[in-house]
Structures are given as C-alpha cells and as structure tokens.
Amino acid sequence: MITTTQIKTAIEATITGAVAIINGDDGVHFDAIVIAEQFTNLSKVKQQQLVYQALDGAIRSGELHALALKTYTPTEWEMKGSQQ
Numbered sequence: 001m002i003t004t005t006q007i008k009t010a011i012e013a014t015i016t017g018a019v020a021i022i023n024g025d026d027g028v029h030f031d032a033i034v035i036a037e038q039f040t041n042l043s044k045v046k047q048q049q050l051v052y053q054a055l056d057g058a059i060r061s062g063e064l065h066a067l068a069l070k071t072y073t074p075t076e077w078e079m080k081g082s083q084q
Helices: 004-014 044-054 056-061 074-082
Strands: 019-023 029-035 066-072
Touching (some): 004 029, 004 044, 004 056, 029 044, 066 074
C-alpha cells in the first residue's frame, strides 16, 4: 500500500522544484495538487503526464489505484489563491 508521503516524495523528486499536496486516507484513492514552474507553457495533458511518469511504478504495481490530479504553474496557483 502506498502512502501520501510516498506519492509526494516521488513527485517532488522527479519534477524539479515541484510542490505536491496529497490527500487520501484509504490507502488506494488519492487527490493531488501539484505546483511546478516546469508546467509553464505545457498543456494540462502534458503537465499531468509528467506527474504520472513520476508515479509510474506505483501505478503499474497497482499500489496507486486512483488519483484525482490538478496541476498548476506557480502563477496559476497564486492567482487561484487570490480568487478564494
């Protein structure tokens, strides 16, 4: 079974400068928000592909069953925060 800490570590170790916020308490289904400068000028699909690449081993092994994913550049994240 994978933990929120393991998911966070895998993402942040693979995507330079990323900040990952992971939630999930059943050990199988997780929500992730990933903020990274590397996402700038990439489509949402490409951004999410980078995250899924970081988690490939856990996905292939079945440890990570479901991940609801939202990705943002730092600027998008900052703007989102000011709109709340």
